[in-house]
Amino acid sequence: MTHFLDIHKTDPADLRSMIDSAVTMKQARQGRPKGTLDQDQALAGRIVAMIFEKPSTRTRVSFDVGVRQMGGQTMMLSGNDMQLGHGETIADSARVLSRYVDMIMIRTFDESVLSEMAEYADVPVINGLTDRTHPCQIMADIMTFEEHRGPIAGKKVVWTGDGNNVCASFLHAAGQFGFDLTFTGPAHLDPEDEFVALARSKGSNVVIERDAFKAVEGADLVVADTWVSMHDAQSARERRHNMLRPYQVNEKLMAAAKPDALFMHCLPAHREEEVSSEVMDGPQSVIFDEAENRLHAQKAIMRWCLGL
Ligand code: CP
């Protein structure tokens, strides 16, 4: 079974072919209404179930539209409305869903839910975000960077703020796509050692730098994300904000990066917290291209999972 669980668990050549396929599909749709079918209708006759145990705008809509454009059908399930949220085991849920649908996309809290789903499902399972990683987002981000600036290999990416799930997938991608990553944030919110070590073991130069201005020197890409993720306790909000304020991405910080550095944010963003509106809406920002490319990248991921 070909699951898309994490970037470091997927062969680099396969990751590259997914990006190429996403670019081709995007180009083929230029100027066509969003609801028209792709010419080859790769998912005709297939049903994709999507389980959301956390809120979502981009993941929900882009997967749904992507399946429809490829001629397939979708089913949206919320964890709470399923027996999964009321005591049925993940393994049993996976076996049952596999009898009805051709693929499962799941957004959940603990990554053990994802791995158990993948272990027991007879159909491909896709990670739509866990507390620990967000691989679909980073596939779209790699595609976006390369659309604007060419190959990402050898470039310097700077992650600002919390070493969270999206940061983890960027570290995985650093190892697989061959770029360097500098993390800048408070020590309390460093990315997990395991993720840093893995990227380093694959030759990526991973640097931890507490000074945000030093960190962004020579950066080709500066990335921010929310300071409080969906899985974080709301009670930690004020403490996190106090720790993270020096890491806000604003025009002053962007000015310390390379003049042609891009700015990315997976969204949803909290304007004037992790990033200023000037940067979000400024010429270096590619945030809405990232959001659009979720659609194209995930279509490529689904095709790869189904061997299409
Ligand atoms: N970036 C992202 O995954 O957004 P959603 O939470 O809206 O799906």
Ligand code: NVA
């Ligand atoms: N780090 C954020 C990403 C949202 C897409 C979260 O997990 O809430």
